[in-house]
Amino acid sequence: MARRKKIYEGKAKILYEGPEPGTLVQYFKDDATAFNAEKHDVIEGKGVLNNRLSEFFMSGLNAIGVPTHFIKRLNMREQLVRQVEIIPLEVVVRNTAAGSMSKRLGIDEGTPLPRPIVEFYFKDDALGDPLVTEEHIIAFGWASQQDLDDMVALALRVNDFLSGVMMAVGIKLVDFKIEIGRIWDGDFMRLVVADEISPDSCRLWDIKTGQHLDKDVFRRDLGSLTDAYTEVAKRLGVLPTNVTHATKPTLIN
Ligand code: UDP
Numbered sequence: 024m025a026r027r028k029k030i031y032e033g034k035a036k037i038l039y040e041g042p043e044p045g046t047l048v049q050y051f052k053d054d055a056t057a058f059n060a061e062k063h064d065v066i067e068g069k070g071v072l073n074n075r076l077s078e079f080f081m082s083g084l085n086a087i088g089v090p091t092h093f094i095k096r097l098n099m100r101e102q103l104v105r106q107v108e109i110i111p112l113e114v115v116v117r118n119t120a121a122g123s124m125s126k127r128l129g130i131d132e133g134t135p136l137p138r139p140i141v142e143f144y145f146k147d148d149a150l151g152d153p154l155v156t157e158e159h160i161i162a163f164g165w166a167s168q169q170d171l172d173d174m175v176a177l178a179l180r181v182n183d184f185l186s187g188v189m190m191a192v193g194i195k196l197v198d199f200k201i202e203i204g205r206i207w208d209g210d211f212m213r214l215v216v217a218d219e220i221s222p223d224s225c226r227l228w229d230i231k232t233g234q235h236l237d238k239d240v241f242r243r244d245l246g247s248l249t250d251a252y253t254e255v256a257k258r259l260g261v262l263p264t265n266v267t268h269a270t271k272p273t274l275i276n
Contacts, residue, residue, distance in 0.1 A: 034060060035073070035223060047106050048097065051077075055223075057242040059151050064241070071099050072252040073221040078102060079261045080220040083188065089180050091216040092204060107204025107217045110166055113144040113152060114174055116182045117198040121226050122239075124198075127154075133233075139182050141175050146202075173214050174203050181216060189227060192258035194236060197226035222252050 028040040030047060037050040051070035056063045074096065081093035094103040117140045120130040124140075143160060144152045160166050166174065178201060186196045201224070204217035218224075222237040229236060235243075236251045256262045 035070075036219065041103060041106070045106050046094065047104050048101050049104050049219075050101050051219075055238070055241050055248060057238065059148060062242070066241070066248050068249050069223075069252060072249070072256050073219060073223060074100055074102060075261045076221045076252070076256055076259070077219040079259055080185065080188070081216065084181065084184055084216060087184060089177065089184065089216065090213065092206075092218075104217070105206060105215070107206050107215060109146075109202055109204045109217060110170070110174070110214075111146045112155075112160065112165060112174075112203070113146055113200050114178045114203060115142045115144065115198060115200045116140070116178050117142070118182070118186065119195065119197040119226075119228075121197050123154075139179060141178050170214065177201075177203060177214060177216065181220075185220070185225070188259070190230075193230045194255065194258065195228045195230050197228055199225035222255055227255060 027048065029037060030040055031038040034056045035052055035054055037052065039048040039050065041047045051074040053065050053067055053070045054063065055066050055069060078093065078096045081091040084091050085093060092104040092107050094105060096102045117124055117136055120128075120134040120136060121132045124130065124142075125132045125134075143155050143157070145155045145159070145165070146152060157168075157171055160171060161168060181201055182196070182199070185199060189196045199220070201216055201220065202218035203214050205212050206215055225237055226239060227236040228234065234251075235245055236255050238248070240246055240251045241248045253262065
């Protein structure tokens with residue numbers, strides 16, 4: 024079989040040409056990076072877990088009518104997705120103060136916010152993904168006012184869905200990041216959730232213990248990242264079968 028054409032390689036994923044025009048294959052790597060890739064490690068099994076978790080969240084969103092690029096999971100590490108034109112912004116939604124917001128504004132981590140706050144960051148590694156305002160976005164042509172309104176609405180729907188799903192398994196959705204892409208249908212354009220939704224891009228705290236079950240485990244050296252992601256996958260019932268012990272252990276004579 025001819026080697027697939029690589030379209031793009033990022034820090035945690037690779038995109039290959041898909042089997043049909045307008046599709047891509049998204050491959051989840053085991054690489055973990057933080058602080059603009061200053062910290063890097065390979066964490067065995069992370070890609071498999073994120074592939075499953077992103078499938079779970081994206082297919083749930085599709086099912087309730089929130090459009091995403093996700094079509095189907097192909098295997099342990101790959102999923103088939105619609106090709107989109109990525110808007111060069113990271114859209115962050117926060118329910119509780121943490122991370123860069125706590126640092127920037129001096130608000131203690133864990134402080135509940137009076138309403139979900141949507142922020143935009145310009146996707147540019149060389150600049151360290153700076154926070155930008157709607158004024159910057161419109162002035163520099165990254166998105167129109169209509170796109171911005173649609174992006175905020177989309178991000179808040181994702182927030183409601185994810186918060187509910189996580190709350191049901193005893194986890195608080197503190198904040199998360201999504202990327203949004205454009206899909207063209209002739210002259211008609213619509214915005215869809217793209218990239219991935221996984222513990223790499225969310226802050227997830229156990230409701231009872233406050234334990235971190237997300238990439239902060241890696242960023243802040245809080246223990247095993249695989250254990251944390253496995254816990255999330257287990258609670259959601261999406262653990263790949265080969266790493267669960269569905270049957271009782273049997274003695275081998
Ligand atoms: N986030 C992300 N990719 C980034 C930056 C942030 O997925 O490049 C996620 C992060 O995991 C968290 C949320 O967006 O869930 C808000 O991150 P924050 O701005 O607090 O930045 P951080 O403290 O992670 O640097």
